[in-house]
Amino acid sequence: MAEKFNYAELGLKVGLEIHRQLDTKKLFSPVPSEFSEEVDFTFERRLRPTISEMGEIDPAALEEFKKGRKYVYQGNYRLTDLVYMDEEPPRGPDGEALKVALQIGYLLNAAPVDEVHFMRKIVIDGSNVSGFQRTAIVAMDGRVDTPWGSVGIPTVCLEEDACRIVERKEKEVIYRLDRLGIPLVEISTTPDIHHPEQAKVVAKYIGDALRATRKVKRGLGTIRQDLNVSIRGGARVEIKGVQELDMIPLIIEREVERQLNLLKIRDELRSRGIKPEDIKEEFHDVTDVFENTGSKIVAKAIKNGGKVLAVKLPGFRGLIGREIQPGRRLGTEMADRAKKYVRGIFHIDELPNYGITELEVNAVIKKLGLGEKDAFVLVAADEETARKALVEVVKRAKEAIEGVPEETRRALPDGNTQYMRPLPGKARMYPETDIPPILITPEMKERIKANLPELPQERVERFVREYKIDRSLAETLVNDERDELFEELVKRGLKPSLVASILVVVLKGLKKEAPIENLTEEHIRGAFELYLEGRIAKEAFEEIFKELAEHPEKTAQQVAEEKGLTLLSEEEVERIIDEVIQGNIDVIKAKGMGAMGMIMGRAMAKLRGRADGKLVNQLVRKKIQEVS
């Protein structure tokens, strides 16, 4: 396939940062790492900016604090404790979490540090009750080899996850405590990824290593992949919240496209002779133009006592409306910045539209004295809000003259990205003095090295060898993360080929018919248990899974009973066969065993899915022999 861009020529640089939750106790207290919607208690705290090394408090942070922002924490007695209310010094760290982190280090060809030092990384948005996140480097200097070249893994860190956000209000943020303290492994790579597909390969390799430990949490929100993307002449953009591996190449491609288009806009602005200082925070009241407007949004704002403010963007005509990612324009980026204050903005390149007429547009052009290359942006809201929104627009416009702004962006489901916040500053870190440094002894290293878990590819080979199943089945089991369940079921005495075909073939067949992502391991396990107990036939799996996918609140047993899928007892089967025999007694008398096929067919018509075919066959044979 022809590539959209020549990435080598563009100087593409990508680095990954992957966070994954571990399935152990919390990192600094033996609290279960589970989630619950049950709230037993709440308390409120404030976080005060601490004095920096220069003896200063960041004045902006202090102002924010004085405004009285408070954090409300919701707790569950079982799933949090005083450590995670910052009411008790930390314990631990959890030995298993540390072991798993070291394993991951080895699997990524990194070397453990000799001594692990936990640090306090200052975070004052309330997401950590203490005001800092505890984090430590456990291994360094790893490497992932790809067909495009080797990518470095400078650090493998073990850290605490933060609280879940429940609600953000103007002066108050509500957090749930259950997620706080769940161990996270953080793996970052060097920015040595130079191709979108390479990023996916690296992410897959890291994901495989994490999963190989069998100690990582699974499901939504347990893995967080961030991308750092830049091209030559562009800027480092951090993209957060990439959920799916397969989306990584597209997101990178779209970011490259975005940066290239922003650079083109920059060049155009420069050739028009526009300088940042030409854009002024001068906002014109154009409310009178819209007194009888047909635009519902504008009319409503005016009716509520608001104003329509306009700002002149010299030299921007035609550029605000220029597409920079499919369906997104420079105007969209301006609107994203203003989103803090208003739902939307209007710019000249998209007007007349949205009920705003050409007449009104011309009136604004006249009022602002715009030349033919000049643009305007309008905001309708109460005056102060409108001003704040336009300040953001002006800021973004000035950045457009410089090129690509460094920022943190959020991944959208279609592969595009959206502004989230400025890039975070350098972390303020100092030692966590409540936790003594942990010496990683040679014995510990040897023990971990000797017991390294198998990587997914090794597991596929073993499944083929050990369970004699098809390679393609083994690969799907491992890739779909059904491998652990598969082994568990086989250990309980089920035939590997049967389990594999149900876990792979049956589930795959259902993909189009039912939302099978709703199926939990518990569902699947339940169905297999019924089968093990001889209460369902293997033909019943499909229907049970389908129903469970549509009604995940049910159990396998409920579905089997509701749908009449439970097997009949041997006596009942015998009774039904007797009925068939009696109804066809003449034929049997005439043909003897020659009637076997017909009788089997009639019996199965009544018994399919409710009795084991083998048993029916046996009984039919026996009965025919008896009567003929």
Next chain:
Amino acid sequence: MRKVERFMKERNLEIGDYVRIIRKEDGRESVYEGIVMNPYELSSGETLTIKLDNGYNVGILVDAISDVEIIEKARPRGEVSFTEVFLKKPELPNVAILGTGGTIASRIDYKTGAVHAAFTAEELAKAVPEIFEIANITPKLLFNIMSEDMKPEYWRRIAHEVAKLLNDGEDGVVVTHGTDTLAYTASALSFMLRDLGKPVILVGSQRSSDRPSSDAAMNLICSVRMATADFGEVAIVMHGETGDTYCLTHRGTKARKMHTSRRDAFRSINDVPIARIWPKGEIEFLRDDYRRRTGSEVHVDDRMEERVALVKVFPGIQPEVIDFFVDRGYKGLVLEGTGLGHTPNELIPAIDRATEEGVAVCMTSQCLYGRVNLNVYSTGRKLLKAGVIPCEDMLPETAYVKLAWVLGHTDDPKEVREMMLTNYAGEITPYTRFDTYLR
């Protein structure tokens, strides 16, 4: 000298040097670049701690280091200097903050991770500027000790300094103190500061002030507010609950640290807290029977007998425990008895002998909550007969401090008994209120 210190000396490494370290093991070579940090004090000293450029610290085994290159020597760190001059605002009251230890304000060196206590007015103003809007603040560091090392000698020094500050025109004094023995000091000041007519507020913190979630700033703000109130007693001001919502003012003789780590560790025992203080400014008095501010001059009565002990009674306690103190010349014993104020009957002859020899023996309860009563059971009656002084609803720690103070004034058993049962500083409540239990 530990291995790491020897290594640093041999290689001429100083804390703060920026170095490149080569580490070799099993043919694998790793390079670390960063700042040499203070070796962790309690470790075996086998590793060199380096702060990497990304801010993280790691320890590197000294034995595995094959080469060290000093890229940049540590520069002497310029002390942060403050030049602000604080002009007294005539409309504000004057409050002195007396430091005795514990870091109510501190700043971190993010390079080395070291925490420096801040105790100049300038540093305090940077850390907790709010208090300068409440009062003209005069900070003074009296001494800096861990609260577990506190002793009667220090109580005296605090009492004299507080009295001097108040008599020189301060409208209130806030004493910052480690929390472990803060309640003992509060009791001692309650007895030593006679004719007190201004607030003397003791305050501490349960979460160090180098962390954003520290309780120190809010406790200090509330303390300064209380120190400006129409109030004339020794009191403790600390968090009222786990949230940062309000502080409570506890009477100095009736409070106890009831939790090892929670920020609301201090509770009034057998008593209702005096006031609730909201950091925004409101002081809500929860009772009426507190001493108001007066113009009287405070004087210090610091005579104390230090040969006094606090002894907890337990099943199986032997009489020799009592004998030990008597033989060593102790003048007073406070027993923390079981239940209503009991000891095993086996102990009674030893107690009899103690009082016989002029040792004052006082009884409190290890229940903490409630009042002792030695008339209910025969053991109690026998203890009374042996000369034990039942200390009503006094806390054991308060009774201990009070007995030391009383014995500083008299060794006449009758007078000791009389003084122990006289309410000097709210240490005895006349009757037991229902709403004073576990709250």
